[in-house]
Amino acid sequence: MANVLANIFGSxxxxxxxxxIGIAFSCAKQLNAFFAAAIKGDWEKAAVVRGEIDRLExxxxxxxxxxxxxxxxxxxxxxxxxxxxxxxxxxxxxxNRTKDVSGVVLGRKLPIPADIADQFLEFVDRNVDAAKQAxxxxxxxxxxxxxxxxxxxxxLVTALIEELDQxxxxxxxxxxxxxxxxxxxxxxxxxxxxxxxxxxIELTGEIADMAERVGRRLELLLSH
Amino acid sequence: xxxxxxxxxxxxxxxxxxxxGIGANDVANAMxxxxxxxxxxxxxxxxxxxxxxxxxxVLAGGEVTDTVRKGIVDTGxxxxxxxLLVYGMLAALLSAGTWLLIASRNGWPVSxxxxxxxxxxxxxxxxxxxxxxxxxxxxxxxxxxVISPLTAGFIAYLIxxxxxxxxxxxxxxxxxxxxxxxxxxxxxxxxxTLVTILKGLKHVGLTISLRDAxxxxxxxxxxxxxxxxxxxxxxxxxxxxxxxxxxxxxERVFGVLMIxxxxxxxxxxxxNDVANAxxxxxxxxxxxxxGSIAAKSALPIxxxxxxxxxxxxxxxxxxxxxxxTVGKKITQLTPSRGFAAELAAxxxxxxxxxxxxPVSxxxxxxxxxxxVGIARGIEAIDLRVVARIFVSWVVTIPAGAFLAxxxxxxxKTVLP
Numbered sequence: 001m002a003n004v005l006a007n008i009f010g011s012x013x014x015x016x017x018x019x020x021i022g023i024a025f026s027c028a029k030q031l032n033a034f035f036a037a038a039i040k041g042d043w044e045k046a047a048v049v050r051g052e053i054d055r056l057e058x059x060x061x062x063x064x065x066x067x068x069x070x071x072x073x074x075x076x077x078x079x080x081x082x083x084x085x086x087x088x089x090x091x092x093x094x095x096n097r098t099k100d101v102s103g104v105v106l107g108r109k110l111p112i113p114a115d116i117a118d119q120f121l122e123f124v125d126r127n128v129d130a131a132k133q134a135x136x137x138x139x140x141x142x143x144x145x146x147x148x149x150x151x152x153x154x155x156l157v158t159a160l161i162e163e164l165d166q167x168x169x170x171x172x173x174x175x176x177x178x179x180x181x182x183x184x185x186x187x188x189x190x191x192x193x194x195x196x197x198x199x200x201i202e203l204t205g206e207i208a209d210m211a212e213r214v215g216r217r218l219e220l221l222l223s224h
Numbered sequence: 225x226x227x228x229x230x231x232x233x234x235x236x237x238x239x240x241x242x243x244x245g246i247g248a249n250d251v252a253n254a255m256x257x258x259x260x261x262x263x264x265x266x267x268x269x270x271x272x273x274x275x276x277x278x279x280x281x282v283l284a285g286g287e288v289t290d291t292v293r294k295g296i297v298d299t300g301x302x303x304x305x306x307x308l309l310v311y312g313m314l315a316a317l318l319s320a321g322t323w324l325l326i327a328s329r330n331g332w333p334v335s336x337x338x339x340x341x342x343x344x345x346x347x348x349x350x351x352x353x354x355x356x357x358x359x360x361x362x363x364x365x366x367x368x369x370v371i372s373p374l375t376a377g378f379i380a381y382l383i384x385x386x387x388x389x390x391x392x393x394x395x396x397x398x399x400x401x402x403x404x405x406x407x408x409x410x411x412x413x414x415x416x417t418l419v420t421i422l423k424g425l426k427h428v429g430l431t432i433s434l435r436d437a438x439x440x441x442x443x444x445x446x447x448x449x450x451x452x453x454x455x456x457x458x459x460x461x462x463x464x465x466x467x468x469x470x471x472x473x474x475e476r477v478f479g480v481l482m483i484x485x486x487x488x489x490x491x492x493x494x495x496n497d498v499a500n501a502x503x504x505x506x507x508x509x510x511x512x513x514x515g516s517i518a519a520k521s522a523l524p525i526x527x528x529x530x531x532x533x534x535x536x537x538x539x540x541x542x543x544x545x546x547x548x549t550v551g552k553k554i555t556q557l558t559p560s561r562g563f564a565a566e567l568a569a570x571x572x573x574x575x576x577x578x579x580x581x582p583v584s585x586x587x588x589x590x591x592x593x594x595x596v597g598i599a600r601g602i603e604a605i606d607l608r609v610v611a612r613i614f615v616s617w618v619v620t621i622p623a624g625a626f627l628a629x630x631x632x633x634x635x636k637t638v639l640p
Contacts, residue, residue, distance in 0.1 A: 003253075003550045004586050004609070004613065005253050005256065005550060005586065006252075006554055007553075007606065007609045008590055008609050009556050009557075009604065011604060012604040013603070013604065014603050076597060076605040078600035078602075143470045145600075147393050150388070150393050151388070151394065152393060152394055153470070
């Protein structure tokens with residue numbers, strides 16, 4: 001029996017978007033365990049964690065494709081479809097960067113100097129924090145829809161995004177300090193390894209960058 | 225008339241079948257939101273719907289039933305050939321039932337009301353004569369089909385905007401909800417009660433002065449609002465659930481309000497749609513028992529009761545299944561949004577019933593939902609379905625008319 005009321009509602013992207021950021025964060029979170037193993041030189045363990053990263057990144061990709069397929073132009077939503085798709089895109093990049101950086105490290109079995117090991121792990125952790133904050137912010141989406149993108153909820157989300165910005169700035173500072181630390185011991189390193197070390201630092205830093213971009217996209221939604 | 229038993233039997237059978245279908249399919253419009261958001265269990269929903277659909281049909285269904293019975297066809301022209309009206313009304317019932325079966329098989333969003341009215345206009349214009357149709361009335365009815373979704377949409381928009389401003393956008397939405405929701409309950413109960421008292425009760429034989437009507441409506445509404453406030457007081461905030469979804473407890477408070485509007489919607493639906501089944505039946509019974517049509521004949525109340533019973537049987541048997549299915553698909557209609565749509569629709573429909581206009585209750589509710597959507601309250605609306613509704617408007621009238629004409633000529637040939 002066709003019920004008009006039931007069919008009037010299109011598939012809402014809100015829950016899938018919140019689910020997607022959850023997967024992206026779970027993926028990024030693996031980096032803590034991954035780098036811990038890499039620094040110890042336990043490449044078997046690192047490979048296992050990398051397998052999990054790979055799986056989660058695929059899950060995020062599949063969900064991203066599903067969401068895109070279910071957002072036809074005929075869907076009437078309170079915010080523009082393009083904005084939601086852009087948000088989805090940068091969310092997905094968090095998972096992508098995670099896969100990239102872990103791939104490079106595992107592929108080369110990149111040695112991370114003991115001198116900077118602790119500093120490096122702190123840096124990774126701060127990036128994961130940024131991803132976590134991005135997840136926290138995106139999970140407010142359905143509350144934002146309920147409140148019609150106005151009022152107390154907007155203030156709450158704006159505060160979350162500000163916090164996200166601060167975390168990202170913190171990672172920038174840590175990244176600069178880390179680069180300086182590597183520079184100071186550069187001479188002692190294998191030159192090719194050194195170059196890739198700088199690259200890995202940069203790639204890891206992009207996770208917080210992508211998280212910050214998620215915040216920017218959310219802000220754009222708020223401005224409607 | 226010797227064959228009167230045959231006619232009455234056929235009319236009652238077709239009419240009950242229509243009423244059963246109306247109950248089974250449309251009860252979900254009123255109750256699915258309450259069941260979907262767990263404000264009511266299915267058993268409770270069926271129980272509540274049965275009571276209010278029946279009350280709506282009997283207390284407020286008379287005006288619309290009269291329109292369908294004798295407002296569309298000029299019964300005066302059929303003084304000498306009353307049997308034609310019998311054939312025609314039977315044909316209209318059968319045609320509407322058939323069209324609905326075809327439409328539901330194909331998933332088309334057609335309206336019971338549009339089908340019946342189209343069928344009656346069809347057999348009258350072709351089977352009897354173009355002059356047999358009261359085109360002025362038909363024009364009014366068609367206008368009401370356009371005005372009712374628009375009005376419901378506008379009212380829903382206003383209601384939801386007020387909800388957002390007063391409650392959902394505030395720092396302390398739960399406190400604000402506890403304060404304002406009883407007020408909404410009052411207005412919901414007041415409006416529906418008032419319109420019913422003013423417009424519907426005369427068919428039950430009661431008359432009441434304007435001042436008394438207002439006082440009675442206020443009294444009833446205050447009573448219901450107090451009960452609602454008590455129910456709200458008993459709701460304990462679930463800290464864990466609120467952490468995950470900030471508006472969890474707020475929506476539970478709105479759940480109480482939604483039960484009230486669901487009752488209102490069931491009442492409104494009974495009041496307007498009972499006519500689709502029982503209007504033609506009443507016409508047939510009138511002719512079969514009196515031998516001719518008396519334009520001024522009063523609508524016997526037991527006919528409304530019959531329609532009400534048919535609807536209740538329908539919703540109690542097949543309606544459970546439809547409510548469960550629909551309830552799962554409309555999760556976007558949380559209590560805060562659902563009540564706005566239902567209240568707007570119920571109010572519009574009850575006013576239409578009061579003025580004797582047979583409107584599509586489903587399409588009015590859809591209009592209300594779109595109104596909430598324009599207030600940015602719905603996450604995603606499928607506009608293709610809206611387009612299909614417009615198409616069904618255009619197609620249903622000729623389809624119902626065509627089928628009615630076919631059945632009319634069959635009955636004319638076959639029946640005594």
